[in-house]
Amino acid sequence: MDKQLGIGLMSGTSLDGIDAVLIEIEGSSINTKVNVIESLTHEYRSDVRTAIKELCDPEIASLEKICSMNMFLGRELGMIVNELLDKAGIGKEDVLFVSSHGQTIFHKPVGGESRMDVPGTLQIGDLSMLSEMTGITAVGDFRTADMSAGGQGAPLVSFVDYILFNNPDRSRAIQNIGGIGNVTYIPRNAKKDQVMSFDTGPGNMVIDEVVYRLTEGKQAYDKDGRIAYKGEVNKKLLNKLMEHPYFTVKPPKTTGRELFGSSFVDSFMRDSADLSFEDRVATVTAWTAKTIAESYSCFIESSRNSIDDVVIGGGGSYNPFLMEQLHRYLPNQIVYKHEDFQLSSDLKEAIAFAILGYHCLIGQSNQIPSATGAHNPVIMGKISHTQQQAFQRLNDLRGNLH
Template sequence: MGKALGIGLMSGTSLDGIDAVLVEIDGMGGNVDVKIIESLTRQYSDKVRMEIMDICSPETATLPKISSMNMYLGKEFGDIVNELVKKANLSNEDVHFISSHGQTIYHQPFQGKNEFDVAGTLQIGDISMLSEATGIAVVGDFRTADMAANGQGAPLVSFVDYLLFNNPNKSRAIQNIGGIGNVTYVPKNSSSDVTQSFDTGPGNMVIDEVVFRITNGELTYDKDGEIAKKGRINQQLLEKLMSNKYFNITPPKTTGRELFGRRFVDTIFEEYGNLSSEDLVSTISEWTALSIAYSYKHFLEEKGYVIDEVIVGGGGSYNPYLIGRLKHHLPNMNVYRHEDFGISSDLKEAMAFAVLGYQCIKGKYNQIPTATGAYKEVIMGKTAYTHPDALERLDSLRRVE
């Protein structure tokens, strides 16, 4: 089978910026081989971050703002792709496809109170704008296909977690700590149809928002856990945080900024704003670690699933205080980072979406129903191309078997 050059784009719920990877992909399904050729990360400016934050909240979002930001981000994604290709000393004509997760601004995985309040999700960053800005065909809008099959549209990276980390001798929990935390459980010597995945709860989202507020916008995250390690854990606040009803919902389940966003942080400051800044960050960091351990205990171990290794990725994997607290709560498990397996925690999700896009182009299933709750396998993704030669490069992949 011929090799494909693709670009994966990831902009997560933490709203920190855009990760882009240029990858070479050889194969499909269980034999897929992925090699990162080049990478690039662009941080959102404070102004852009706040604009996106506004449209993530029903109180401040407007239709004109959503429409405009959809097109703006499509162009921004295009700019970073062009910069990445140039950095790799290639031309855009060398690249077969782009696969973009898009920027999630709303995710409602459950049916609401009336017939029109249907479960849905919205990722922006228009793929036609992205294709026009680069001259490359784009695969995007992945989550809706899974939700059409009654899935929750997440977690999606579990498909790639299985490809990368299935092992004949060890059962593994692949834990992402991005804005939201999610785990993929891969039993030893198993097939993908027994893989499980669900959101464990908050990752960095609440920590980041609290740090942003206590520093009056000077900091957007707790680098290396420096603030948290100076504080003391407030047990009363911790117990209140752990009492959130989300933690008792049985998987499959997903969550996001709709539950753990600005309004949630407002309530923390209303009730516990008298705590020191360090105590607040320390307690909320503890909550993230404890919620992960709680999820493993109640939804995996108590059901008889053994976890030999925990492999952590995402921005939270670079926070030594957070990882230390996670190890404290998981004393009988070996805790590693993606880097211990030669995979960048920062780039793993962008790489994963390149694989999901490739599978879509090849007409192959690219989601795991046991992870998302869908009643069947589906092919996720929609394609956009604004020039005939972009379509030709896309079709060239389909013709190669």
């Protein structure tokens, strides 16, 4: 199969913005090969970030605003793709697809007692708008296919982690620290059904929100861990944070702003009212590291499983204080960054969703049931092409597959 050009778009729970990457891709499954051509990052303006955050809060979100933001983000994604192509000097007619994670505003992995209260998830950023803005086939809305097969719709990047990090001699925990933390555990010389993955808990989400509130919106995150370095970790409060019931739930499991969003931070702010700004930030940063280490100890490491390497990606990998805490809580593992494997932490998830989108287009399953809890493998993703030429490019590819 010939190499193809595709674009991956990632906008995560941290609400910091959108990462876009143009890749060249060939092969499939464990034989997939990817080469990064160009990339860019588009930071959300403060008004957009605030508006999205409000949509994640069921108490103040409205159907009208969700409807409008869905189309607005589709348009924004399209503009970013066009900017990326201009930067790369490549025309839309040469690109097979654009694959978008979408912006998660609600994720409900477990249903309720009513027959209508079923698990579900909602990512916005309309695919038809994206396709129309770019003239390229758009792929997205991946999580619902996994949930339709009984999975939790996350973590989805485990499929890509298996492709990139499977090793015959080393067992690895591939840890992403975005808004939420999630891990993919890959035993030595693993088969796909031996891969395990789950959300470890908050990544940067609570740290960012605490910083944002205590600086009255002047800072969106703790750059280089500078605030945390000035504080001390409050062990009593740290232990109380570790008592959250999520950390005792067995995998597969996922979480998001539903558990660790504004209401959770409200409670934290009350419980930490007698602490300094710096101590609060140091404590929640250490908490993120400890939740990761405890998750490994409770749910991965056993007489049969061990972890040789921990590979950290996502925005949290750029926080030196958080990395120091991880080294402290993981004394028996070698802790790497994605960059040690010639992979950008900033672009990893955008690359991942490009790979997921490509597999959707060629009709191959692109999730790991043992990671998500699904009953069976599925082909995740929905496809939109509003222009004839976009459809024709995809049709030509499928013709070449047969």
